[in-house]
Amino acid sequence: MTDIDRRTLDTAVRGAVLLPGDPGYDEARAVWNARFDRRPDVIVQCRQAGDVQAAVNAAREQGLRLSVKGGGHAYAANTVGDGGLLIDLSSMKGIVVDPESRRARVEAGVRWGELDEVTQKDGLATPGGTVSTVGVAGFTLGGGNGYLSRRHGMAIDNLQSADVVTAAGRLVRASADEHPELFWALRGGGGNFGVVTSFEFGLHEVGPQVLAGQIVHRLEDAGKMLRLYRDVMAKAPDEVQCYAFILRVPPIPEFPEEFHGQLAVDLVVFHVNPEGEDDLRPLLGVGDPILEFVQPQPFTAVQQAFDAGLPAGQRYESRSHDLPGLSDEAIETFVSGVGALPGAFTLVYIGAGGGAIGRVDPSATAFPHRTAPFSFHIMAGWADPDQDDEVTSWARAFHELMTPFSTGGVYVNLLGTDERDRVRAAYGDNFERLAAVKQKWDPDNLFRMNHNIPPEG
Numbered sequence: 289m290t291d292i293d294r295r296t297l298d299t300a301v302r303g304a305v306l307l308p309g310d311p312g313y314d315e316a317r318a319v320w321n322a323r324f325d326r327r328p329d330v331i332v333q334c335r336q337a338g339d340v341q342a343a344v345n346a347a348r349e350q351g352l353r354l355s356v357k358g359g360g361h362a363y364a365a366n367t368v369g370d371g372g373l374l375i376d377l378s379s380m381k382g383i384v385v386d387p388e389s390r391r392a393r394v395e396a397g398v399r400w401g402e403l404d405e406v407t408q409k410d411g412l413a414t415p416g417g418t419v420s421t422v423g424v425a426g427f428t429l430g431g432g433n434g435y436l437s438r439r440h441g442m443a444i445d446n447l448q449s450a451d452v453v454t455a456a457g458r459l460v461r462a463s464a465d466e467h468p469e470l471f472w473a474l475r476g477g478g479g480n481f482g483v484v485t486s487f488e489f490g491l492h493e494v495g496p497q498v499l500a501g502q503i504v505h506r507l508e509d510a511g512k513m514l515r516l517y518r519d520v521m522a523k524a525p526d527e528v529q530c531y532a533f534i535l536r537v538p539p540i541p542e543f544p545e546e547f548h549g550q551l552a553v554d555l556v557v558f559h560v561n562p563e564g565e566d567d568l569r570p571l572l573g574v575g576d577p578i579l580e581f582v583q584p585q586p587f588t589a590v591q592q593a594f595d596a597g598l599p600a601g602q603r604y605e606s607r608s609h610d611l612p613g614l615s616d617e618a619i620e621t622f623v624s625g626v627g628a629l630p631g632a633f634t635l636v637y638i639g640a641g642g643g644a645i646g647r648v649d650p651s652a653t654a655f656p657h658r659t660a661p662f663s664f665h666i667m668a669g670w671a672d673p674d675q676d677d678e679v680t681s682w683a684r685a686f687h688e689l690m691t692p693f694s695t696g697g698v699y700v701n702l703l704g705t706d707e708r709d710r711v712r713a714a715y716g717d718n719f720e721r722l723a724a725v726k727q728k729w730d731p732d733n734l735f736r737m738n739h740n741i742p743p744e745g
């Protein structure tokens with residue numbers, strides 16, 4: 289980028305234009321997954337939709353590689369490009385809640401913790417994720433599944449409208465009434481169709497207290513606890529969510545010292561109703577738990593409970609499968625496949641689908657995998673670059689071991705760093721329709737730093 293190009297951008301945007309070496313440049317290009325340390329030629333720190341339009345126009349007109357950063361938490365690190373122009377949305381923090389209509393308009397740089405904090409002031413929430421530092425933008429554009437989703441649907445099921453800067457630099461609103469096909473594609477199709485500058489969500493009465501906690505057992509009891517988990521979730525009301533983790537017991541005072549660092553199975557339970565203990569009872573008081581801690585607590589605290597365990601700036605890899613069920617054989621493979629669970633921040637888990645997620649037709653939004661009752665996810669995390677080969681090989685091998693038990697489908701937001709060949713599987717029967725929307729709104733594939741849907745299909 290020449291000085292003249294920079295001056296043109298500088299005058300066109302309200303936010304900062306940063307070049308390598310400028311104060312704030314390194315912070316603006318940083319992402320959660322430290323394996324990816326990429327250096328754009330220029331970063332536009334957008335403050336408003338007009339800044340996004342100016343940046344998109346500059347990238348298109350000058351043939352610059354364009355990348356877009358919301359919360360910077362993509363597992364696949366397809367957020368920041370080497371060279372080219374980065375649109376950094378992290379300064380766009382506006383949140384407007386209307387408690388009467390139960391709607392919130394949320395700008396694209398907001399993270400889940402920031403949104404929950406504001407909506408909870410009115411006892412309201414919209415389904416977000418299980419880690420509060422994740423960005424609302426990338427999460428929602430891929431689908432968005434969390435503690436509230438069995439009760440209130442995925443983030444996309446609560447999306448009422450989105451403001452989008454298109455590849456042509458136009459600012460349009462997409463909703464059921466305006467550009468409905470674009471709106472369909474935005475609900476799961478990722479960042480392929482434009483830069484979303486704000487989202488409008490429906491809100492629900494949630495909290496301030498919910499029932500939540502952890503039920504932790506020794507690894508040798510993992511098979512028994514996972515079979516129980518499967519049977520309980522098959523009958524659980526929509527208000528209940530439960531993730532079955534295998535992890536290392538953290539060295540914190542809540543756990544008896546003798547178990548610190550040991551592998552264990554951890555049922556992370558959640559009930560929208562703080563008095564919903566009866567629904568969780570079948571999981572309580574079983575055998576000889578290492579820890580059983582389930583009690584009413586603030587919704588915002590539950591949303592942050594995993595933040596410290598998955599800090600930004602470490603090295604991460606992700607692998608996932610949707611599962612058509614949890615046979616005894618799948619459970620045995622899951623438990624034995626964990627092996628040494630390498631990586632100080634590594635977790636593996638099974639999550640439950642169903643409820644409101646499954647009541648939406650698979651073709652109603654771009655997210656097609658509505659009926660999978662369970663999913664399997666490896667979140668491998670480690671600090672030392674010398675461990676890259678060991679941990680990523682382990683994750684790939686474990687993932688392959690679980691392949692025979694999968695539907696073949698996968699949630700796009702959980703794809704790993706080198707899984708371009710699985711984008712079709714992520715979109716299933718909706719892929720061709722998405723390619724047609726891409727052809728209409730971004731025929732030259734300006735927005736390609738993402739799980740890309742090529743315009744030609």
Ligand SMILES: Cc1cc2nc3c(=O)[nH]c(=O)nc-3n(C[C@H](O)[C@H](O)[C@H](O)COP(=O)(O)OP(=O)(O)OC[C@H]3O[C@@H](n4cnc5c(N)ncnc54)[C@H](O)[C@@H]3O)c2cc1C
Nearest residue numbers: 358359360361362367417418423425426427433479483484
């Ligand atoms: C610790 C952790 C916990 C997670 N927990 C959950 C969970 O509970 N449930 C769940 O469903 N997912 C979860 N995820 C996955 C998460 O949904 C995705 O990683 C998501 O893409 C992150 O969004 P982001 O805005 O933070 O990321 P970014 O890296 O900023 O963006 C992700 C992608 O979206 C594009 N993008 C971002 N903003 C925009 C925009 N405004 N317009 C157009 N394109 C844009 C980016 O270019 C990039 O390709 C988790 C991820 C992490 C790292």
